[in-house]
Amino acid sequence: MxxxxxxxxxxxxxxxxxxxxxxxxxxxxxxxxxxxxxxxxxxxxxxxxxxxxxxxxxxxxxxxxxxxxxxxxxxxxxxxxxxxxxxxxxxxxxxxxxxxxxxxxxxxxxxxPIYKLLGGKVRDRIPVYANGWYQDAVFPEDFAEKAKRVISMGYKALKFDPFGPYYDWIDEKGLKEAEDRVKAVREAVGGEVDILIEHHGRFNANSAIAIAKRLEKYNPIFMEEPVHHEDIEGLRKYKKAITTLKVALGERLISLKEAMFYIREGLVDIIQPDLCNIGGITIGKKVVSLAEANDVEVAFHNAFGSVQNAYSLQLSATVNNLYLLENFYDWFPQWKRDIVYDETKVEQGHVKVPEKPGIGVSINEKAIENMKIEPKELDVLEEPVWVVKGTWKHFQP
Ligand SMILES: O=C(O)[C@H](O)[C@@H](O)[C@H](O)[C@H](O)CO
Ligand SMILES: [Mg+2]
Structure with a gap:
């Protein structure tokens, strides 16, 4: 010991x-x-x-x-x-x-590798969806052009937030802007590619419901965080009104029992625990089991760094009920990839399960030494820090 x-x-x-x-x-x-x-x-x-x-x-x-x-x-x-x-x-x-x-x-x-400690893998390659690909996209054409690029890289699924600067509620202009962006992406990628809609938990229930009705025809695979995180009653209202689309959420869950609540109440169809929030591998694997027992799929939230990504790959390898793993890898700054010697490349929309002991990849300790800074505050500008940069804009006059 x-x-x-x-x-x-x-x-x-x-x-x-x-x-x-x-x-x-x-x-x-x-x-x-x-x-x-x-x-x-x-x-x-x-x-x-x-x-x-x-x-x-x-x-x-x-x-x-x-x-x-x-x-x-x-x-x-x-x-x-x-x-x-x-x-x-x-x-x-x-x-x-x-x-x-x-x-x-x-x-x-x-x-x-960790996946072996957990009972072994159920797949050799983890299917991923792209996020972070639409930086500075504002007009529908911007989204379409960037989406085409993502697909040409081999991705079969992509997530985006088409709501620009709308917050709390959305009006007809906002619905049209969102619809035009989603339509442009659907037309650009064709019918075979999965489109995932990110709301970043920012709408009231009535607006989220109006959005779902408007976007349904573009066949999104899930609607992520359609209402404010703490608005449980709003989410119930949304789930009751929208029965044809799936709800994804989970990145803000920080305990096993919190995850259980959403699963038990039928408020989530695809759960997105974050292994850097939920309680690491120890709690993450329990959430996976709860989800499996309740016919809920798993799509780990995986938006921060390359070490998080490596753990998400290890656990994803073992999950029978895995839908897709989120992936920013191709839109990371290079230094994040350097930390793992670029060992988790995405190929044809998949990442090979890393096989090294523990985390599965090598850690570049020298790079870590060179990049260390003192902790400091982030700047806060008008565009919220949680949106993909340069997208907090209207395109209609
Ligand atoms: O599902 C996600 O990935 C999260 O909601 C966020 O982490 C943001 O989308 C991302 O950081 C882009 O700003
Ligand atoms: Mg999200």
Missing amino acids: SKISQIEPIVLAQTEKGSATWASVMILVKVTTSDGMTGYGEAVPTLRVINVYNTIKQVAKGYLGKEAEEPEKDYHEWYKQDFYLARSFESATATSAIDQALWDIIGKELGA
Whole structure:
């Protein structure tokens, strides 16, 4: 048995920022054991880089000295301590990153990729969908042209937010703008490609319902976060009104029981847990089982960095009820790919399951050393940090 002897939060950034402002930095956690093993995990940055960095140091106090090979027990010990774990995004992401690193360490000790520790893979290649591809797209033609490029790269599915700057509610002009963009993409990619509609959880139920009725004819595979995250009653209203389209959500879920709530209440058809939020591999695999038992498919939220991506690939390899894995890889800034030596390339809309022990890929420790920065706040401009850059615009006069 090896004890957890060190937990170090690391913030990385470069001038190249990528398509999603709130993912312009990466937060890593490096865990070291008493016998010198190391593992890496990734935490979620968004607008909370400093808070997450500091929270990792606090959560570390609960993990130091514990067995590195017992993430299940360690998680529950910490669950006991952290009264607000289920209500704190910062704590949930810090705990998740440490948990990932422990699974990395176990895999390395046993010489096996994480997927083998979980019962083995059900597929050799993970099907992914593209996100981040529509930076600076405003007019329908922009979306069409960029979508064609994505398809020419071999992707079979793509996600986008066609709602420009609309927020809370949408009017006829907004419905038409969204429809024109979606229509342009559908016409550009043809009938065989999956279109996934991202709402970023920003509408009231009536507006979301109007949107669904308007976009239904373009055959979107799912409608993601159609209403505000905390608007449970709005989501019930939406689910009741829209029975022909599937709802996807999950990136803001931070506990097993929260995931269970949405599944049990029939409020989600495709669940999108984020392994950097939900509780790492330890809780992520339990959400997968809950989903499977309830005929809900899984499409991990995977929008931040290359270490998150590597863990999402490991778990996705084992999931029978996997719909698709989100993928920003081709729209990452190069430095994020450098961290994993570009080992998780997307080919024909799929990623080969990485086979190295633990996390599955090599970690470029030298690159990490060179990219380290002090944690700092992100700038906040008129265009919210959660949209794909340069898309918060109207195109109609
Ligand atoms: O499903 C997703 O990927 C999330 O809603 C976000 O993470 C944003 O879409 C992304 O960051 C682009 O800004
Ligand atoms: Mg989303």
